[in-house]
Amino acid sequence: xxxxxxxxxxxxxxxxxxxxxxxxxxxxxxxxxxxxxxxxxxxxxxxxxxxxxxxxxxxxxxxxxxxxxxxxxxxxxxxxxxxxxxxxxxxxxxxxxxxxxxxxxxxxxxxxxxxxxxxxxxxxxxxxxxxxxxxxxxxxxxxxxxxxxxxxxxxxxxxxxxxxxxxxxxxxxxxxxxxxxxxxxxxxxxxxxxxxxxxxxxxxxxxxxxxxxxxxxxxxxxxxxxxxxxxxxxxxxxxxxxxxxxxxxxxxxxxxxxxxxxxxxxxxxxxxxxxxxxxxxxxxxxxxxxxxxxxxxxxxxxxxxxxxxxxxxxxxxxxxxxxxxxxxxxxxxxxxxxxxxxxxxxxxxxxxxxxxxxxxxxxxxxxxxxxxxxxxxxxxxxxxxxxxxxxxxxxxxxxxxxxxxxxxxxxxxxxxxxxxxxxxxxxxxxxxxxxxxxxxxxxxxxxxxxxxxxxxxxxxxxxxxxxxxxxxxxxxxxxxxxxxxxxxxxxxxxxxxxxxxxxxxxxxxxxxxxxxxxxxxxxxxxxxxxxxxxxxxxxxxxxxxxxxxxxxxxxxxxxxxxxxxxxxxxxxxxxxxxxxxxxxxxxxxxxxxxxxxxxx
Numbered sequence: 259x260x261x262x263x264x265x266x267x268x269x270x271x272x273x274x275x276x277x278x279x280x281x282x283x284x285x286x287x288x289x290x291x292x293x294x295x296x297x298x299x300x301x302x303x304x305x306x307x308x309x310x311x312x313x314x315x316x317x318x319x320x321x322x323x324x325x326x327x328x329x330x331x332x333x334x335x336x337x338x339x340x341x342x343x344x345x346x347x348x349x350x351x352x353x354x355x356x357x358x359x360x361x362x363x364x365x366x367x368x369x370x371x372x373x374x375x376x377x378x379x380x381x382x383x384x385x386x387x388x389x390x391x392x393x394x395x396x397x398x399x400x401x402x403x404x405x406x407x408x409x410x411x412x413x414x415x416x417x418x419x420x421x422x423x424x425x426x427x428x429x430x431x432x433x434x435x436x437x438x439x440x441x442x443x444x445x446x447x448x449x450x451x452x453x454x455x456x457x458x459x460x461x462x463x464x465x466x467x468x469x470x471x472x473x474x475x476x477x478x479x480x481x482x483x484x485x486x487x488x489x490x491x492x493x494x495x496x497x498x499x500x501x502x503x504x505x506x507x508x509x510x511x512x513x514x515x516x517x518x519x520x521x522x523x524x525x526x527x528x529x530x531x532x533x534x535x536x537x538x539x540x541x542x543x544x545x546x547x548x549x550x551x552x553x554x555x556x557x558x559x560x561x562x563x564x565x566x567x568x569x570x571x572x573x574x575x576x577x578x579x580x581x582x583x584x585x586x587x588x589x590x591x592x593x594x595x596x597x598x599x600x601x602x603x604x605x606x607x608x609x610x611x612x613x614x615x616x617x618x619x620x621x622x623x624x625x626x627x628x629x630x631x632x633x634x635x636x637x638x639x640x641x642x643x644x645x646x647x648x649x650x651x652x653x654x655x656x657x658x659x660x661x662x663x664x665x666x667x668x669x670x671x672x673x674x675x676x677x678x679x680x681x682x683x684x685x686x687x688x689x690x691x692x693x694x695x696x697x698x699x700x701x702x703x704x705x706x707x708x709x710x711x712x713x714x715x716x717x718x719x720x721x722x723x724x725x726x727x728x729x730x731x732x733x734x735x736x737x738x739x740x741x742x743x744x745x746x747x748x749x750x751x752x753x754x755x756x757x758x759x760x761x762x763x764x765x766x767x768x769x770x771x772x773x774x775x776x777x778x779x780x781x782x783x784x785x786x787x788x789x790x791x792x793x794x795x796x797x798x799x800x801x802x803x804x805x806x807x808x809x810x811x812x813x814x815x816x817x818x819x820x821x822x823x824x825x826x827x828x829x830x831x832x833x834x835x836x837x838x839x840x841x842x843x844x845x846x847x848x849x850x851x852x853x854x855x856x857x858x
Contacts, residue, residue: 259273259274259585260273260569260573260585261273263426265432266414266432268414268419269418270419270420271421272420273566274422274566274567276564278332278334279332279334279335279338279427280331281332282419283329284418284571284574286326286411287411287412288322288324289301291385291440291443294394294680295394295398296395296399297388297394298395298396299399299407301364302364303327303349303412304321305320306354306356307348308348309348309353310347310348311344315333316331316332316334316341317333318341319331324505325506325575336427339430342430342432349408349412350409352408375390379454379456380613381696383694384446385444385445386445386507387448395726410437411440413435415437415438416437416440416578417432417434418578419432421570422564422567441579441580442508444509448696449611449613449635450634451611453611453613453626455613455614455616455622455627455628456615456630458616458618462519463616465532465614466514467513467514467515467536467611468511468607468608469511469513469514469604470510471510472512472592473589473595474600474604475504475512476593478514478539478605479504479514480552480555481544482502482605485539485545486500486516486532489531490518490520490532494531496521497524501516501518502514506575509580514608516532525617529616529620536605539601539602542606544601544602544605546598549596553593560586612627635695636670637673637674637697639665640662641658641659642657644665648705648707649705652666653666655701655708657715660675660719661673661674663699672693672699673697675721677695680692682728683717683725685730686730687703688700688701688731688736691716691720704739804839805836
């Protein structure tokens with residue numbers, strides 16, 4: 259049983275446990291509450307608040323999600339009191355002398371963080387979509403920005419305490435400033451209704467569908483996992499790991515995700531089986547046996563000795579969101595009442611707005627999913643004189659008084675200044691405008707013949723708080739007439755290049771290895787220097803027969819005990835010829851793959 263009380267005005271949930279005391283202080287603030295220039299500030303506050311704890315004899319940690327920041331501890335009652343008291347002291351008086359050091363630590367941590375690219379495409383460069391963007395603005399955050407964020411969000415009214423133990427430990431005081439409870443962000447929509455896909459560097463297949471929150475969605479998540487595991491792992495043998503997830507998106511919505519890994523040779527089979535399973539469930543073909551098994555698993559999980567203690571973090575989330583704390587019996591009653599028709603309706607909703615993430619170059623139009631770049635609702639172009647790209651006259655940049663547009667025969671993209679989430683700015687004049695809907699336009703002065711005045715007009719059009727000043731680029735990353743890279747992209751193709759945010763392409767874009775707006779090109783156009791198929795075939799014609807001939811001669815020589823050393827020397831030297839051919843084939847294949855990604 260979970261009982262409720264208060265500690266210094268903070269709602270507190272308590273449940274007994276047979277293990278050591280565990281506690282968590284949770285705040286209703288996360289990445290979805292930030293803006294793109296401030297992305298990462300909540301995580302930075304969490305790190306700073308924990309710095310003074312240093313090494314300890316008890317276990318403690320801090321986590322930052324899309325909507326909550328959580329400080330956890332496990333130990334004796336005295337250790338729990340020391341930790342929670344120290345967290346509150348740290349939040350009200352952050353060690354800002356550590357600011358630069360903690361920024362560096364977060365940048366290192368970000369290198370291993372997976373960006374939620376499906377959320378980025380679905381929601382854009384705002385609220386829940388920010389979990390798909392790098393923390394570009396972290397470096398320019400000032401001490402007053404960080405302490406101001408902590409004072410506004412980490413307050414008594416915006417917190418919930420939970421304790422797995424007999425009671426509130428003696429002497430616990432939580433000194434925090436007063437402040438209001440913050441509602442969950444309302445999820446924005448960057449895409450209209452319909453199924454879409456994006457490509458990235460991945461070996462797995464991932465699906466994301468937006469559904470209504472509740473018991474039916476939770477049951478559907480588990481039913482989908484059972485169906486995919488049976489089809490992909492047990493029957494098809496295509497995948498080793500099959501997983502599904504359920505994540506809140508605002509007060510009334512949730513995202514159901516599914517992921518399956520596979521061998522490259524089985525990739526098409528995994529896509530087909532995944533899409534078939536999703537479509538089948540959406541059509542109402544729900545196995546009632548699966549539903550019964552899921553319900554039985556819920557009942558078993560809630561009958562464990564420490565089940566109430568295990569529910570404390572999720573109940574704290576519910577309380578922070580303004581929902582009442584439900585008993586285990588209430589939850590089980592909701593799950594038990596879910597009918598197959600409700601699961602099918604949830605599956606249909608997920609299917610209608612589903613997003614699919616697949617590997618680069620994968621053809622998936624046959625599944626009924628369309629590329630998200632053409633799926634997104636267009637924004638009218640701005641007015642102004644078009645500036646053709648020097649390396650592609652069909653691509654034209656328009657700088658207007660109210661925004662910037664990039665026009666091409668296939669697509670026109672626009673970012674208006676009043677809807678600009680951020681403008682990345684490099685010292686050499688390169689700019690990257692990112693719209694609230696995620697549309698991104700990379701502006702290279704050398705490519706479009708822009709002078710300092712034109713670049714200044716673009717920069718001045720965006721509110722200064724939304725400008726993110728980037729570190730200087732390597733000279734080799736700046737396009738020149740002697741080495742034109744691919745033409746500027748509209749930011750929707752899901753492909754890009756660059757690393758670490760050092761070029762206008764940035765990092766962590768939809769492709770995962772490029773930025774939200776790389777240098778793309780119209781479909782079917784090859785970049786300068788991309789090798790032709792004829793040359794590749796020619797190398798194969800030379801390499802294969804010669805390699806087979808030398809292999810035969812080598813085998814005959816091995817079987818002939820009278821082979822002299824001169825023959826062996828001749829064979830070894832001759833082998834260098836096909837080896838060079840094969841090396842050329844490998845390099846040309848890599849070059850062609852880069853060309854296809856560039857042109858796609």
